[in-house]
Amino acid sequence: MVKQQKRRCGQVCAKSIRCLLESYEEYLTSQGFSVRRLRRYVRTVEHFGTWIGRRKLRRSQIQEFLDEALSDCRCPGVSHDRRMIRAALNHLLKMLGFDEEPPAYLQGSLGQRAAAL
DSSP: OOOOOOBOOOSSOOHHHHTTHHHHHHHHHHTTOOHHHHHHHHHHHHHHHHHHTTSOOOTHHHHHIIIIIGGGBOOTTOOOOHHHHHHHHHHHHHHTTGGGSOGGGOOOOHHHHHHHO
């Protein structure tokens, strides 16, 4: 049996995610999150941004990220706490208004959502 090497994700998150980080921080602050939790959530979203790249954001990608990307990731300083990661990414989707649409029909890129904010 060959042991599969763990990979490191890119250090720079996608531009579409990077442009949302300030708004995301403000959103989390308005929700009353502690500074420590806010930093962990922002780092999680940055890490998600390296993985998602230029793909369109869909709710189903959260599970895909948890199942596929994290299983072979060895990026330093990245949490592998699935519950925390899911919460951080669900807050991102909520901020972007994805919770207002039926999950089966979620479409659109982050750039289009960010422009609407």
